[in-house]
Structures are given as C-alpha cells and as structure tokens.
Amino acid sequence: MAPLQDENRWRPLVEECFRREAGSQTSIPDSAQDLIETGVLDSMGWVSFLRGLESASGVNDLGAYLTEHTSSFESIFQAFQGAQAEGHSLAADSSDAKQATARAPVIIASSCAVVGSRAIPSGEIDKAFGMPDGKLRLRAGIESVAYAAEGENELTLGARAAQQALHSAACGAQQLDWIIATSETHRGYPSLAAQLHSHLLARENCGALDVGGACLGLLNGFAVAQALIAAGPARTIVVVSSDVHSRIFTPGRVAGEFGGLFGDGASAFLLCATAGIVPQHAYTLGEFFFGCAGQYAGAIRVAQSADGNLDAHFDGEALSRAAITRLEKVVREAELRSGISRSSLLGLATHQPNPRLVRLLAKQLGLPDDKFPLVAQTFGNLGSSTCGVALDTVLQSARSNHPGKYGPIFMASLGPGLLFGGGWLIAA
Amino acid sequence: MTKLLITEITRMGPAFCVIGLQREKEKIRSVRPVSATANSWLHFPFHRGDVLQCDLAPFSGAKPHIEDRVSTRGFQKDSAVPEPEVVTYLRKAEFAGSLPELFRCVLHENRNGSGLFAMPLEPKRSICGTETRNLRLELRANELRATLVLSSGEVLRDLPVVDRDWRDFIDAARAEDRGANRVARLEQFLNSQFHYKILSCPYHFIRLGLTRPYHDLCWLMLDTLFPLPKQEWLEEF
Numbered sequence: 001m002a003p004l005q006d007e008n009r010w011r012p013l014v015e016e017c018f019r020r021e022a023g024s025q026t027s028i029p030d031s032a033q034d035l036i037e038t039g040v041l042d043s044m045g046w047v048s049f050l051r052g053l054e055s056a057s058g059v060n061d062l063g064a065y066l067t068e069h070t071s072s073f074e075s076i077f078q079a080f081q082g083a084q085a086e087g088h089s090l091a092a093d094s095s096d097a098k099q100a101t102a103r104a105p106v107i108i109a110s111s112c113a114v115v116g117s118r119a120i121p122s123g124e125i126d127k128a129f130g131m132p133d134g135k136l137r138l139r140a141g142i143e144s145v146a147y148a149a150e151g152e153n154e155l156t157l158g159a160r161a162a163q164q165a166l167h168s169a170a171c172g173a174q175q176l177d178w179i180i181a182t183s184e185t186h187r188g189y190p191s192l193a194a195q196l197h198s199h200l201l202a203r204e205n206c207g208a209l210d211v212g213g214a215c216l217g218l219l220n221g222f223a224v225a226q227a228l229i230a231a232g233p234a235r236t237i238v239v240v241s242s243d244v245h246s247r248i249f250t251p252g253r254v255a256g257e258f259g260g261l262f263g264d265g266a267s268a269f270l271l272c273a274t275a276g277i278v279p280q281h282a283y284t285l286g287e288f289f290f291g292c293a294g295q296y297a298g299a300i301r302v303a304q305s306a307d308g309n310l311d312a313h314f315d316g317e318a319l320s321r322a323a324i325t326r327l328e329k330v331v332r333e334a335e336l337r338s339g340i341s342r343s344s345l346l347g348l349a350t351h352q353p354n355p356r357l358v359r360l361l362a363k364q365l366g367l368p369d370d371k372f373p374l375v376a377q378t379f380g381n382l383g384s385s386t387c388g389v390a391l392d393t394v395l396q397s398a399r400s401n402h403p404g405k406y407g408p409i410f411m412a413s414l415g416p417g418l419l420f421g422g423g424w425l426i427a428a
Numbered sequence: 429m430t431k432l433l434i435t436e437i438t439r440m441g442p443a444f445c446v447i448g449l450q451r452e453k454e455k456i457r458s459v460r461p462v463s464a465t466a467n468s469w470l471h472f473p474f475h476r477g478d479v480l481q482c483d484l485a486p487f488s489g490a491k492p493h494i495e496d497r498v499s500t501r502g503f504q505k506d507s508a509v510p511e512p513e514v515v516t517y518l519r520k521a522e523f524a525g526s527l528p529e530l531f532r533c534v535l536h537e538n539r540n541g542s543g544l545f546a547m548p549l550e551p552k553r554s555i556c557g558t559e560t561r562n563l564r565l566e567l568r569a570n571e572l573r574a575t576l577v578l579s580s581g582e583v584l585r586d587l588p589v590v591d592r593d594w595r596d597f598i599d600a601a602r603a604e605d606r607g608a609n610r611v612a613r614l615e616q617f618l619n620s621q622f623h624y625k626i627l628s629c630p631y632h633f634i635r636l637g638l639t640r641p642y643h644d645l646c647w648l649m650l651d652t653l654f655p656l657p658k659q660e661w662l663e664e665f
Contacts, residue, residue, distance in 0.1 A: 020540045020541075021540050021541055042642070043571050043588065044543055044588060044642075044647055045541075046569065046571065047541070047542060047543075047568050047569065047571050047573060047586055047588075048538055048540060048541025048542045048543055048586075049541060050541075050568060050569055051541045051542040051586065052540060052541040063567075063568035063569040064567075064568075064615075066568075066569035066570070067567050067568075067569060067570055067611050068570065068602075068611055069569070069570075071569065071570070292583075293537070293583075294577065294581070294582060294583020294584075294585075295527060295535070295537065295544065295582050295583055295584055295585070296582070297580070297581045297582045297583065298526055298527060298528075298580050298581065298582050318528070318534075321534070321536075322537075325536075325537050325539060326537075328539065329537075329539060
C-alpha cells in the first residue's frame, strides 16, 4: 500500500510514542500490522499509546477517529489526516520548534527575581516549628529560606521585580498594555494586579488581571499573556509572581514538614510582541500545555476553616511521588511537542517542591543537577515564584555565562489539583 | 455448601471472571470462585443477583487476588435478588472513599501513557466498592474506557471497563444491523442519556478491581457499574 500523504511527517512522533509504550527494544511494526491482534500491545497499552500520541500531537480526540479501525500505524496516520482535514493544527507538523512559535511571536525582553530580605538558616525553621534540628536540611535538602522582612509583602516584592524588569528593558510603565499577576498567598482586595497597576503607575487603560494556579501560576500567566498578544492589540505585558508564605504557613497553623519548606519571593517578566527587531539575548515563548491529574487531588489541600485557621492537608509521600512522576511526564511531553532534545537544554525552570525532589527529577531525566537552578535549596519553595526565580536565573546565566550560546529552556510546574503545565523557550 | 450472591461478571477476551458476596457471621465479603485449572470461566450461564449454591475451598492464589476460592463442584441457582438489593449488599462489603483506601496501597501512574497500577505484592485486596461524584464512559479506538471522580475528589481516567453487561450492551449498540452512524449515535448516547440514567439512579454504585499481574503490574479497572444497562435503552438511540 502506498504511504499516506504526509505520513512521513507524523511517523517520527508515532514511532517515538510507540517506543515509549512498548519499550525501546521493540522493533517498529509494519504500518498495516494490527498491534492488538498480533499481541504487540494489549488493549491497555494501545489506549495508553494513543493517549501519549494525543498529548504529544495536541489532537485531543485522536482515539475518536480510530473507532472501527484496526489498531495499526496505518489507522493512526489516517486518523491524523482526518483530524487535520477537520481543522486541527498538529504539533507534529512543526519539525522545527521555531516554526511552532511563529504563530505567536512573543519574546521575554527582560526579567527579574527578588526574594525576601531575611535569610533564615533551616535549623532555625526546624526550631520554630518544633522539629528536630537538621530535619529540613537532611530530609528535604533545604539549607536556608528567604523570609520577607518587616515592610515587605507581595506588593513590594512584586513591584520591585517588575520595576527592575521594566528598567532593564528601558520600558516605561506607561507602555504596558496588561499587568498579569499571580500569587498563592495574596488574599486581599484590591487584587495584587490592581495594586501593582497603581504602584507602577501604569496607564489607566492598561489591563490588570490576576491568574490562579498556585505554583503553576506563572506558566498560566505566560499562556494568558501570549494569547492576549496573539489575539489583539496588546503588545507589551508584564507578568509578575509574588508569594509571601512566611505570614501564612506559620508555626501553630501548619505542620513544620509542610510550612517549613516555604520561603518568600517574586519574579517579573516583560513580554513583548516582536516587531522585526529582536533585542539581543531575548528568548521567544514556545508553546504551553496544561492539564489536571485529578488522581492526586487528595495529596495537598489547603482551605480556610470556619474559625479562620488554615486547614492544611499534606501527604508528603504521595505529593513527592506525584510531583516527580508528573514533572518527568511534562518534560517528556515538552520534548515530544517541541522536538527539542533535553540534552540540548540550557536549563530547566521547574517547580521545586524541595531540593531533594529536584535532584531526583534530574536523575530520572538523566540530566546533570546543574541544569536546574538552585532555588529551593537556598530560598525554600517560593510557590508561584519558584519557577520564576528559576527561569530568571537561567536567563541571567544565558546572558552572562554563555555568550553566544543560548540553548532552549524548558518550563514545567505543578499546582494543587494536581494541576500541571509545561512549555519551552527558544533563543530569538 | 456456600451461598454466593453473584455481584460481578467481568469479561476480558473470551473468558469471564466472577465475584460474589459471601456472608460470614455479621460480615459480608467478596469471594472469587475459580476453577482448579484456570482463573476464569469460558461459560457462565448465570446473572448478577443470582444466589448460587456452591462448594468453595481455600486457594493460595497469587497476591493481590486474596478473594480467590476454588469451586469444587458446579453452581446451582438457589434464588435471585433484584439489582437495588445487590447494591445494598455491596455497600456492606469492601468499600472505600479515596484512592489510597481502595486497595490499601499506593497506586502508581503510568509514566508513558494512561492508567493506574499497583505493584502485585502491595494491595491488601483486589476488589473494592466506591461511590462516584461523576462518571463518563467513552470509546477510545474501539476500547471502552471509564473516567470517574471519587467522593474524595480524586479523578481516575481511562479505566478499562470489563463489566460483562456493559460490554455486551456496547457491542449490541455497535452491531451492524443497527444501521448507519451507529458509533456516532452510541457516543451521543454515552454523552447524554447515559449520564442522566446512571447518575440519577438511586443505587448507582461501582466496584473497581485489579487485574492479575501483567508484566509485573496490576492495572486498575472498572469491574462493575450499577445500574446495569437495559435492553430497551438501545431503542433510544
């Protein structure tokens, strides 16, 4: 049988997902071979393989095209063709990651990260929470945490990061079309974005938008900013994360094994539509993808109880397992979707629940530890700002330590739910 | 002589697995009759709700299928109980409201694709009932899969549906003599009337099970979905 039109475009993706399901040693079957009937995959494996393909290709209902067809590569190629005929844009169409970003050319013009001014050794945190000395360091790998000083809060930290980012790009606040803010600790009104708007003296008709997602908030913010720029007149957006955990997760309110992990910090990224001229050292936003793995919903829950206290449920072991599994999956998905090999990355800006888990993730991915900036080890888990501080660190290192060598950057994060998201950046 | 209330008949390939409830003093527990030579039955002419008389002997089956018992002679139908009553008994047997409690072990996510599994030596049982807040069935490339949310809020996706009656119903809905667009009509049914029929049913209940170890993993599956499908529903789409 003659190959289908465009079969070669999808084949690498299909083969890669097949190998992941069936094992790298399994030989690639003939296109017409029925994988279930010939015992190459069982029905579990077949559906799992399709889920992997859906995820990697962005065609979320590929399985629907395959009902009443054989379980073969040939059927899959036909399904892709059918999906494309119905208007799906396929991630696999882009053999080059740069092509994928061409639809929404948004660059990070500048960035900045700040942390709380007080550096507290983890031993002091152990003591404050009534835990044995050394517990945070030995169990989680945290050496110190950054706590906000008196006078510092989500607004001041976020504003400082935003102002520095604007300053670095020589961009006035009046040029901003949107301020997008995210925080997992700011709970007052006016919202953080509104307060930042006033503080930065943005134009009155500059929008102010708060996005949620807790530790995933920064990626949510990037995706929203990218969509706003792609959709309409917005050209310049600052995305700000800011979290001050030290006033919420306090001794007596939450257990030290949970509350002791967190620090305070903020990050800001100035995103601009490219207009032909691209600043030196700039990175272009690639694609972002998101989801929610609800089977882990019970691993972490924080709610306000009727008496005003915090009701925090935290299953450390389940959460660790979920975090590693999901972050690894997100990185693998970013790799598949972008066509960028993890070995070519300059760095990974991921959520860092604690340093021990970051090392474990690096090991699982077969990457050296130094691909992951040390955020949680020195500052603690900064919530939505962990990813931001990590990304700023990688961007700064691209500018200073790697002149002329700007490898791609992956982003991956998680939030309670278990929300997950990932994406990539490439040198502009 | 044991009286067994048949609560589960599952189908994978050509064979059936059967699970029933056995009363032991005040306790009701699940028992899986197997033959001396196989874990499943190629012919099982009974239905859920049937009360069967049988002789069961202990069986040192592989973990986690601790419910296995060898049936030492044929089954004989004694009586039958209606569907809602079966569920009443199921609620008194193994029951859990959250993921870790289902099989009292850690359930792992498939790193490559979909599905959840347990390591064979870890689960304390291989069958458990639970309530759902929401449930959806869908056809994924010819395979029937369930996605559901437990009362704890935890979501389980892509569970293979092995409930014999539901699989038979789906097969009947896809039969060639049902005319054109039958898959699309079935999908429409699963996305609309099915949802109402299942979730509004006062005795809606499910049981989840673990497969026998396959490549050293026991996969989670939807063994039973109450209410059972009705033949007349086929006339509705």
